[in-house]
Structures are given as C-alpha cells and as structure tokens.
Amino acid sequence: MIVEIGHFALVMALCISAIQATLPLFGANTNNRAWMALGSPAALLQLLLLAIAFAALTHAFVTSDFSVNLVANNSHTLKPMLYKVSGVWGNHEGSMLMWVLILAIYGAAVAIWGNNLRPTLKARVLGIQGLLGFGFLLFIIFTSNPFERLIPAPINGQDLNPLLQDPGLAFHPPLLYLGYVGFSTTFSFAVAALLEGRVDPAWARWVRPWTLAAWGFLTGGIALGSWWAYYELGWGGWWFWDPVENASFMPWLAGTALLHSAIVLEKRDSLKSWTIFLAIIAFALSMLGTFLVRSGVITSVHAFASDPTRGVFILGLLVVSVGSAFALFAWRGPVLRGSGVFHPISREGGLLMNNFLLSVAAASVLLGTLYPLFLDVLDLGKVSVGAPYFNSVFVPLMTPLILIMGIGPLLNWKRGDAIIALQNLKIAAAIASIGAVTIWFVIDKATVLAAFGIGLALWLLISTLTELANRIQLFRIPFFDTWRRIRHQPRSSWGMTLAHAGLALAIAGMTASSAWRVEAIQTMKPGDSVIISGFNFTLRNVQNIKGPNYLASRGVFDVRRKQSFNITLEAEKRIYAVSRQPTTEAGIYSTFLGDLYAVIGDPDAKGGFITRLYFNPLVSWMWVGTFLMVLGAGISLSDRRHRVGASAGRKVPGGVTA
Amino acid sequence: MKRKNKRLSLISAGMLALAGAVALILMAFEGNIVFFYSPTEIVQKQPRSEQRLRLGGLVEAGSVVRSNGSPVVTFNVTDLTTSVSISFKGILPDLFKEGQGIVAQGNYRDGRFFAEEVLAKHDEKYMPKEIAEALKKSGKWKGDAKSR
Numbered sequence: 001m002i003v004e005i006g007h008f009a010l011v012m013a014l015c016i017s018a019i020q021a022t023l024p025l026f027g028a029n030t031n032n033r034a035w036m037a038l039g040s041p042a043a044l045l046q047l048l049l050l051a052i053a054f055a056a057l058t059h060a061f062v063t064s065d066f067s068v069n070l071v072a073n074n075s076h077t078l079k080p081m082l083y084k085v086s087g088v089w090g091n092h093e094g095s096m097l098m099w100v101l102i103l104a105i106y107g108a109a110v111a112i113w114g115n116n117l118r119p120t121l122k123a124r125v126l127g128i129q130g131l132l133g134f135g136f137l138l139f140i141i142f143t144s145n146p147f148e149r150l151i152p153a154p155i156n157g158q159d160l161n162p163l164l165q166d167p168g169l170a171f172h173p174p175l176l177y178l179g180y181v182g183f184s185t186t187f188s189f190a191v192a193a194l195l196e197g198r199v200d201p202a203w204a205r206w207v208r209p210w211t212l213a214a215w216g217f218l219t220g221g222i223a224l225g226s227w228w229a230y231y232e233l234g235w236g237g238w239w240f241w242d243p244v245e246n247a248s249f250m251p252w253l254a255g256t257a258l259l260h261s262a263i264v265l266e267k268r269d270s271l272k273s274w275t276i277f278l279a280i281i282a283f284a285l286s287m288l289g290t291f292l293v294r295s296g297v298i299t300s301v302h303a304f305a306s307d308p309t310r311g312v313f314i315l316g317l318l319v320v321s322v323g324s325a326f327a328l329f330a331w332r333g334p335v336l337r338g339s340g341v342f343h344p345i346s347r348e349g350g351l352l353m354n355n356f357l358l359s360v361a362a363a364s365v366l367l368g369t370l371y372p373l374f375l376d377v378l379d380l381g382k383v384s385v386g387a388p389y390f391n392s393v394f395v396p397l398m399t400p401l402i403l404i405m406g407i408g409p410l411l412n413w414k415r416g417d418a419i420i421a422l423q424n425l426k427i428a429a430a431i432a433s434i435g436a437v438t439i440w441f442v443i444d445k446a447t448v449l450a451a452f453g454i455g456l457a458l459w460l461l462i463s464t465l466t467e468l469a470n471r472i473q474l475f476r477i478p479f480f481d482t483w484r485r486i487r488h489q490p491r492s493s494w495g496m497t498l499a500h501a502g503l504a505l506a507i508a509g510m511t512a513s514s515a516w517r518v519e520a521i522q523t524m525k526p527g528d529s530v531i532i533s534g535f536n537f538t539l540r541n542v543q544n545i546k547g548p549n550y551l552a553s554r555g556v557f558d559v560r561r562k563q564s565f566n567i568t569l570e571a572e573k574r575i576y577a578v579s580r581q582p583t584t585e586a587g588i589y590s591t592f593l594g595d596l597y598a599v600i601g602d603p604d605a606k607g608g609f610i611t612r613l614y615f616n617p618l619v620s621w622m623w624v625g626t627f628l629m630v631l632g633a634g635i636s637l638s639d640r641r642h643r644v645g646a647s648a649g650r651k652v653p654g655g656v657t658a
Numbered sequence: 659m660k661r662k663n664k665r666l667s668l669i670s671a672g673m674l675a676l677a678g679a680v681a682l683i684l685m686a687f688e689g690n691i692v693f694f695y696s697p698t699e700i701v702q703k704q705p706r707s708e709q710r711l712r713l714g715g716l717v718e719a720g721s722v723v724r725s726n727g728s729p730v731v732t733f734n735v736t737d738l739t740t741s742v743s744i745s746f747k748g749i750l751p752d753l754f755k756e757g758q759g760i761v762a763q764g765n766y767r768d769g770r771f772f773a774e775e776v777l778a779k780h781d782e783k784y785m786p787k788e789i790a791e792a793l794k795k796s797g798k799w800k801g802d803a804k805s806r
Binding site for chain 1: 672686690748749
C-alpha cells in the first residue's frame with residue numbers, strides 16, 4: 001500500500017512539475033501576476049510529493065519488502081540498518097529518485113528564500129527548475145521506475161553490492177548529488193536572466209549563495225568518494241583519473257570558475273556573458289557526469305550496472321536543456337555588456353586568469369575523458385587515457401593558477417599595483433623557495449617536481465596568511481584595533497582565507513603522498529616482519545571472523561618504530577554471504593606525518609598471505625585541507641550579505657543594466 | 659595606450675595563452691594514450707615491448723597459478739580463440755575470478771604480458787565492452803546472457 005502511495009506521489013509530482021514548468025513562464029511573459037505566483041506553491045508541493053515518494057521507497061527498504069523489484073535486487077534482511085537505508089540510493093533507480101528529490105529541494109529553497117527576487121525573475125527561475133524536474137521525472141517513470149513490483153516476491157533479496165556497504169559511500173552519493181544538482185539552480189538563474197535580458201550585480205548576488213552551496217557539497221562529495229577509494233579499493237591511491245571521478249571533477253572545475261567570476265560580476269559589473277556561460281556549462285557538465293556514470297558508455301574501474309537505453313534518454317535531456325540554453329545565450333548574449341573596465345593587473349585580472357586556467361583544465365579533463373569514446377564511435381581503435389596524460393596537463397596548468405592565487409587577493413579592484421603586492425609577498429616567496437630547496441636536499445627521494453609542489457603549497461599558505469595579516473593590520477596597529485578588525489571581517493573573507501589555505505594543505509598532501517609513497521608487496525607468514533620507512537610491520541596472525549552478512553579473514557599487524565611507537569592494524573578480506581563477492585578493507589592508522597596502511601590478500605599453499613604495506617606521507621593533510629575548503633564555503637554562505645532578506649540591490653556606479 | 663590598442667593586446671595575449679594551452683594538451687596526448695588489444699590482436703600485431711598497453715579478455719579456468727613464497731601470480735586471458743599468459747605482482751582485485759572478464763595494463767614482452775595493474779569490474783553482472791567486442795570478433799560471443 002505504502003509503495004503504491006509512493007508511486008502515485010511520483011506521478012503526481014510529474015503533473016505538478018508540468019504546471020510549474022509552464023504557467024509561471026507564460027505568466028512572466030504576459031505579466032500575469034496570478035500565474036507567476038503559482039511557481040512557489042508548485043515548487044513546494046513538488047517537494048512534498050517527492051519526499052513522500054522517497055519516504056515510501058525508504059520504508060520498503062527498511063522493512064525489506066521484497067515484492068518491490070528494486071528492494072529484492074539490492075537489499076537483504078541481514079544487512080545492517082545503515083545500509084538498508086543507503087541501499088535506497090545505492091542503485092540506479094533510487095539514485096535518480098534522489099536526484100529529482102534534491103532538484104525539488106533546491107526549487108523549494110528558491111521558492112522560500114527568493115522573496116526579494118523580482119517576481120518575473122523568480123517565476124522564470126522556478127519555471128526552468130520545473131522544466132528540469134519534468135524531464136527527469138519522465139525519465140524515472142518511463143525508464144527507471146523504482147516502485148516496480150516483483151511477483152511472486154522472493155523470500156530474501158540479492159543484497160547490495162558489498163563495495164557500497166560502507167559508511168563513506170553511504171553518504172558520498174547524497175553529497176555529490178547535492179553538488180551536481182545545486183548547479184541546476186545557477187543554470188535556472190542563468191536561463192531566467194537570459195529570458196529577461198537582464199544580468200546585473202544584484203543577479204550575481206542572488207546566484208552566489210547557490211553556487212557556494214553547490215560547490216561546498218560537491219567538494220565534500222568528491223573528497224568522500226576519494227577517501228572511500230583510498231581505504232576500500234586497497235590500492236593505496238586516492239585518485240585514479242577514472243572517467244567516473246572525472247565526471248565529478250569537471251563540474252567542480254567549472255563551478256570553481258563560476259564562483260570566482262560571479263564575484264567580479266557582483267563587485268564590478270563585468271564578465272557578464274562569461275558568468276552566464278559558466279553557469280550553463282557547470283550544469284551541463286553535471287548532467288554529462290550523470291550520463292557518463294549512468295549509461296556505461298565508458299569503461300571505468302567503477303562503473304556500476306548500466307543500461308544503454310537510459311543513457312540515450314539522459315543524453316537527450318542533456319542535449320535539449322543545454323542546447324536550448326546555449327541557443328538562448330547566442331541570441332541574448334550580445335546584449336549583455338558589462339560596465340566595469342579594468343586594467344590587466346587588478347583583482348579582476350587575477351580572477352580572469354583563474355577562470356581561464358580553470359576552464360582550460362576542465363576542457364582538458366573533458367577531452368581526456370571523451371576521447372576514447374570518439375575513437376570508438378569512429379571505429380579508430382580502442383584506447384584509454386590515464387593518469388600520465390592528466391598529470392602532464394594539470395601540473396603546468398595549476399602552477400600559474402596557484403602563483404596567481406597568492407597575488408590576486410592582494411591586488412586592488414580595477415587597477416592594482418603588482419610591485420606593492422609582490423613586496424608584500426617577499427616573505428612568502430622566500431619561505432616557499434627555502435622550503436622547496438631544503439626538501440630537495442634533505443629528502444633523498446625528492447624529485448624536482450615534488451620539491452616544487454611543496455614549494456607551491458608553502459607559497460599559497462603563506463601568501464594567504466599574508467593577505468589576512470594585511471587585512472587585519474597585524475602588528476601595524478595596536479593589538480586591540482587588530483582584534484576589532486578581526487571581529488569585523490566579513491565572513492566571506494574568512495571563507496576565502498580558509499578555502500585557499502585548505503587548498504594549500506591539500507596540495508602538500510597530494511604532492512607528498514604521490515611522490516614519497518613507500519610500498520612493499522610480499523608474501524608473509526604469521527610472525528614475518530617487513531620494514532618500510534623505519535616502521536616494522538609484523539603479521540601477528542590471521543583470524544577468521546564472522547560479520548553480520550559476511551565472513552572475513554582478518555590480518556592483524558603489529559607496527560613498531562623504536563620503543564615509543566606501537567600500534568596494531570587490522571586488514572580484512574571479506575566475503576559477502578549472498579553475492580559471494582569479496583571486498584578489501586585496508587587497515588589504516590593516520591598520523592600527522594603519514595598513514596600506515598596494510599592490505600591482506602589471498603593465501604598461498606604454504607600458509608603465507610600476499611600483503612601490501614604502505615607508508616603514505618601527509619595523506620591526512622588532504623582530508624583536512626578539503627574539510628577547510630568546505631568549511632570556508634559554509635562560513636562564506638553564512639555571510640550576512642548573502643543571508644535571507646538582505647537588501648538586494650546595492651547602488652552600482654553607473655549601474656547600466658543590459 | 660589607447661583603449662583600442664589595449665584591447666587588441668589583451669586579445670592577442672589571450673589567444674597566445676589559448677594556443678599555449680592547446681599545445682600543452684596535444685603534447686600530453688602524444689604518447690600517453692594506451693591502446694587496447696584482445697589476445698588475438700596482441701599475438702598478431704606483436705606490439706613493441708616498451709609500449710604501454712591494455713589487454714583484456716576472460717580469465718581462463720584453471721590457469722591461475724599463485725607461486726608459493728612470492729607475490730607473483732600468473733594466469734591466462736583468452737578471447738576463446740587465443741590465450742596469452744599474464745604475470746602480475748601484487749594483490750588481484752576483489753572481483754578477479756576465473757571465467758570473468760578483466761583488463762590488464764602493462765607491457766608485452768616475448769609472448770608474455772607483464773601487468774602493472776589488473777582491473778576487474780565492480781559489478782559482476784557487467785562485462786567490459788572491449789571484452790564483449792573482442793569475443794564478438796573471435797566469433798565466440800554467446801549473446802547478452804546475464805550471469806544471474
């Protein structure tokens with residue numbers, strides 16, 4: 001019964017989205033206030049209906065109702081409760097339902113907090129949001145209905161893919177989708193602004209919080225996925241340039257660019273059509289990501305079950321929505337002319353370079369990801385483009401980006417003075433070069449590239465702190481005044497400082513863990529020891545243990561360094577009872593300087609086990625760094641100027657609007 | 659500088675940067691593309707030993723040999739016409755099973771494939787497209803039968 005209610009709510013949501021997609025848009029065009037006003041209640045109702053549908057599906061999973069096809073295929077009575085719930089989105093149909101639910105959440109958020117928007121703009125934004133919802137609901141109902149019944153119902157289910165039965169991956173999809181779908185809001189705002197033919201700083205001010213929210217969630221989602229790959233795949237790595245990873249990284253790059261160009265539009269009424277373009281691209285890349293993951297067109301290390309017909313439908317949605325947005329952009333774009341002019345050496349100039357480099361980076365990832373597909377379609381052979389390509393593109397692109405990240409925030413708007421900025425950064429430059437050279441001499445495995453990477457991280461960290469010190473006039477004015485300045489810094493500035501410093505930590509972690517990872521693969525019998533990076537790993541024993549829905553052999557390692565350091569690592573190889581599928585659970589111990597990491601493999605005939613041991617330097621810096629970036633986004637989002645009800649329009653110098 | 663000249667120099671600087679970026683991407687592409695071979699193709703074409711490539715097929719039943727006391731594993735992959743021996747040092751991925759499709763990345767030397775990486779699909783229902791096509795080419799494809 002509850003399943004039928006969910007199914008019915010889903011169909012009702014489709015009908016409501018059809019209303020939301022039409023009447024408010026017509027109303028905005030004909031200036032019919034009553035029709036325009038329909039947007040908000042429609043968006044709220046759609047959220048309610050989809051929440052009911054989602055709750056109904058969750059109920060089916062929690063109560064293990066195997067008369068529902070999806071539950072039978074992806075759940076099992078013995079599964080722990082957390083994974084019964086996360087099983088809702090651990091499959092294609094359920095994850096698409098979550099996608100539209102999040103779309104509806106964003107739509108409702110615009111309806112609730114968009115009261116200070118121009119009525120026509122709000123109606124249009126909600127209308128576009130409704131159109132997107134309509135397309136995706138059609139997709140769900142006709143190709144991927146989660147409420148399909150299975151008769152007769154089996155006694156038990158086939159269990160969720162064991163790799164997905166993991167706390168990291170339970171929360172990875174919701175965060176990632178909150179990011180992906182968050183860019184639907186900026187997309188809707190961009191299209192609505194094009195329909196209105198009006199893009200002004202006030203528009204940028206409305207768009208920025210949505211961009212920030214989407215960006216923060218996406219950053220968190222990518223980091224969580226990377227963390228999962230790190231401890232679950234047992235390869236010691238955290239990023240593989242896999243098409244599925246690239247699919248989430250491309251919108252992140254475009255979103256980062258959008259976040260920065262929206263600042264220029266808000267503050268200086270410049271880069272208008274570019275910002276609109278980025279808003280469309282960011283969502284286009286999000287949809288492309290969904291298409292790549294869901295259609296299985298690309299062979300990937302972790303592409304899950306997929307079905308080509310669904311891929312075609314998503315591709316159709318992508319082409320129609322993004323295609324018409326670009327057509328509109330081509331038609332209306334030329335009238336968007338900014339009023340702010342600026343010198344190349346200025347804050348705007350720095351942000352423009354940031355945008356250029358990030359866009360090229362996104363384009364290079366896109367090319368590397370789609371190239372194998374093109375060759376395949378043209379029947380020119382089967383290829384794969386892997387890490388060496390991406391590394392050789394990313395290092396030269398990110399280097400100038402990070403150098404500019406240090407200088408840019410110290411430049412004035414409109415016309416900056418590079419000499420003064422660089423004088424301010426003398427200390428940063430000195431520490432960065434001394435740091436790089438020291439590492440080059442002290443660590444015997446240091447390559448030029450690795451030393452350079454650490455130097456860049458130092459440069460970014462120190463210059464970010466220098467900029468903060470300048471802003472609060474540290475040591476230049478009495479401490480009491482500095483304190484007052486600290487307290488009066490806008491939260492968005494704190495957000496920037498945190499996010500930039502977080503990136504610096506993450507770069508240090510990425511560089512160190514790729515350059516100085518020590519790996520040992522060997523066969524060990526209980527009692528055998530291996531020494532890596534001064535740590536003595538001893539395999540104490542291998543126990544057979546029984547989990548709720550799996551059996552495992554657990555290797556217990558004692559790790560010692562001198563007398564003072566003594567810990568135990570537990571690495572497991574699990575076999576899940578229902579699917580007979582094995583998974584690897586790495587044993588990891590994180591320290592400030594690096595992670596100790598152990599994986600146990602198959603036994604041989606003489607009682608030995610293949611083991612893989614690592615010392616992974618500074619990995620935790622990466623997680624701390626990304627956490628700071630997300631925190632920065634959160635703090636920036638809480639800025640009073642972004643908050644609800646803040647007066648929208650600041651008087652713009654020469655406020656010409658297109 | 660006049661505004662017009664300024665804009666011109668800005669645009670040309672932008673073009674120059676873009677050209678640099680394109681050159682960078684093309685250079686990175688060169689030599690970093692890894693070609694996929696089926697066992698039959700690799701035996702016919704005999705690629706150079708320094709070339710990194712991918713080899714995919716089904717793991718031949720009964721061919722997996724784990725050596726005692728060393729972490730090297732050898733097994734054969736086959737497209738049911740030709741089979742090639744692969745040797746790999748390390749822990750095989752969780753989904754590695756006899757009879758399943760895998761993709762190995764590494765070098766081909768003297769009739770043997772030395773893998774640095776062995777990839778197996780996360781989903782057992784799914785066969786990598788390359789392998790399905792390799793099987794189709796060798797005429798041994800048995801239709802879209804699902805394992806479940």
